[in-house]
Structures are given as structure tokens and as C-alpha cells.
Amino acid sequence: MAMAKKHRSNQLNFTLFTIFTFLTLISFFILKESNFNKPIPGVVEIPKEVQESIKNVKPQKSFRVPILLYHYVEYVKDEGDTIRKSLNIVPFIFEQQIKTLKNAGISFITTADLANALDDKASIDPKSVILTFDDGYRDFYTDVFPILKKYQVKAVVYIVPNFLDLPNNLTTWQLKEIAQSPLVEIGAHTMNHAYLSGLPLNRVEYEVKQSKEYLESNFEIKVTSFAYPYGAFDNQTIGVVKKAGFKSAVTAIYGVFALDVNKFFLYRIRPGVRTGDSLLELFRFESLK
Numbered sequence: 656m657a658m659a660k661k662h663r664s665n666q667l668n669f670t671l672f673t674i675f676t677f678l679t680l681i682s683f684f685i686l687k688e689s690n691f692n693k694p695i696p697g698v699v700e701i702p703k704e705v706q707e708s709i710k711n712v713k714p715q716k717s718f719r720v721p722i723l724l725y726h727y728v729e730y731v732k733d734e735g736d737t738i739r740k741s742l743n744i745v746p747f748i749f750e751q752q753i754k755t756l757k758n759a760g761i762s763f764i765t766t767a768d769l770a771n772a773l774d775d776k777a778s779i780d781p782k783s784v785i786l787t788f789d790d791g792y793r794d795f796y797t798d799v800f801p802i803l804k805k806y807q808v809k810a811v812v813y814i815v816p817n818f819l820d821l822p823n824n825l826t827t828w829q830l831k832e833i834a835q836s837p838l839v840e841i842g843a844h845t846m847n848h849a850y851l852s853g854l855p856l857n858r859v860e861y862e863v864k865q866s867k868e869y870l871e872s873n874f875e876i877k878v879t880s881f882a883y884p885y886g887a888f889d890n891q892t893i894g895v896v897k898k899a900g901f902k903s904a905v906t907a908i909y910g911v912f913a914l915d916v917n918k919f920f921l922y923r924i925r926p927g928v929r930t931g932d933s934l935l936e937l938f939r940f941e942s943l944k
């Protein structure tokens with residue numbers, strides 16, 4: 656009797672143990688999977704070594720030019736795609752933002768225009784904004800480009816050549832059409848969306864130079880603006896970007912001022928769903944960095 660009881664309790668223990676192991680394994684895989692899907696967090700401040708290298712350089716030129724950072728502008732079809740949803744601005748809001756800025760008499764310039772002004776080679780309207788789009792998603796062609804044309808406003812799209820023709824990204828032919836437009840400046844965003852900070856020099860050189868050369872030769876354009884994937888850069892990266900012939904580079908660091916000293920780590924703002932006055936605040940208050 657006692658033996659049978661013990662046997663049954665052993666069996667129960669074994670069953671519980673099996674269920675426990677099974678659940679642990681399942682949650683491990685779910686966690687692992689969700690980590691894979693998590694975007695690498697962007698760099699949000701100037702790295703110490705870069706701060707060090709400019710601490711004695713006096714800024715000569717400074718403009719309050721908010722550079723707005725967009726990724727997706729579309730009506731997201733898959734409700735479960737939380738990453739895309741978090742990076743998305745619906746086209747209706749985007750159009751409202753353009754209307755707000757246009758009605759306020761703000762000029763839409765490109766990063767190339769800003770770099771020229773910082774180099775003292777051209778002047779810009781002091782009330783200017785730059786619209787920038789990272790990664791070259793398909794919706795830049797289907798949703799953004801028509802709005803740019805409708806309002807005749809300029810924008811910059813930072814392209815990752817090895818992303819072209821993927822289902823979610825611009826096709827080569829779409830980019831060829833965009834490249835013909837005087838409204839859009841095409842900038843480079845590395846060949847493979849590489850996290851450049853801390854990468855071996857030859858890899859950085861390949862990612863930076865090759866993306867410029869690829870875009871210039873395939874789309875018959877001059878590429879002088881660069882965007883760091885994940886906003887990640889260090890002194891080595893800046894050196895390579897300069898040497899490759901770029902005139903500016905943008906980060907994901909928050910700020911509305913563009914100075915000649917930070918021409919190779921320009922700040923940007925995620926406009927979110929701001930429209931109307933809350934969007935125009937970016938142009939008004941000195942309290943913002």
C-alpha cells in the first residue's frame with residue numbers, strides 16, 4: 656500500500672518536473688525570440704572621446720534648424736508589428752506637420768544645403784527645417800513622395816544599398832525615379848545598416864565609402880550626406896566619413912541647433928505626432944538644446 660503510494664507520488668513528481676522543464680524551455684525560446692526582434696538601442700549622446708576632441712574648438716557658425724527624423728510613414732497593416740508601429744507616423748499626421756510648417760513660413764532645406772551654410776559656401780533661410788527619412792522604406796515612395804510633391808517641399812532619404820529591392824524597402828526603380836526629383840536629396844546610411852562604432856577600420860571604410868560610391872554610380876547623383884545607423888559613431892567613424900568626402904552626418908542625438916563643430920554629428924528630433932503649435936515650439940524656445 657505504502658509502496659504504491661510512493662510510486663504514485665514519484666510519478667507525479669516526474670510529471671511535474673517534465674511540465675516545468677517544458678515550460679522553462681518554451682519561455683526561454685520566447686524570450687530569445689523577442690530579444691532578436693528588439694531593435695538595437697540608438698546612441699543618444701555624444702561619445703566621451705568625441706566630446707574630448709572638440710572641447711577646445713570654438714563654434715563659428717550656428718543655426719537653429721530642426722532636423723526631423725522619420726522612419727515609417729504609412730498605415731501599418733499588421734497590428735502585431737509593434738516595432739513598425741512605434742517607428743511609424745501615419746500619413747495624415749505627416750501631412751498635417753507639413754501644412755503646419757508651410758503655413759508658418761518655414762523653409763524646407765536639405766542636409767546638403769545646411770552643410771554648405773555651415774561651410775560658409777551658401778546662405779539659408781534662418782527659419783528652416785530638414786525632413787529626414789532613414790533606411791529607405793517602400794512607403795517613402797508610396798506615401799511620403801506624393802505628399803512632398805503635393806506641397807513642393809524638400810526632404811532627405813538615407814539609403815542602405817543592400818536593403819534595396821527587399822519587400823519592405825524601395826526598389827531600385829523607385830529610387831531611380833526619386834533621384835530625378837529636385838525635391839529629394841539622397842544620402843548614404845552604410846551598405847548593410849552597420850553599427851559603426853567600435854567596428855574594425857576596414858569594415859567601417861567599406862560600409863561608408865562603398866555606400867557612397869554605389870549610390871553615386873547607380874543613380875547618377877552626388878552623395879554628400881551620411882546618417883549613422885543606430886546613431887552610433889566614434890572618432891574613427893567621423894574620420895572615415897570625412898575622408899570619404901561626405902560634408903555632413905546626422906545622428907539620433909536630440910537637439911535643434913546645428914553648429915559647424917557638430918557637422919559630422921548633427922542632432923535630430925523625432926517629431927512624433929506633434930502638429931500645430933506643439934510642432935512649432937521646436938522653432939521658438941531657446942530652452943531647447
Ligand SMILES: [Zn+2]
Pocket residue numbers: 789790844848883884885
Ligand atoms: Zn537606420
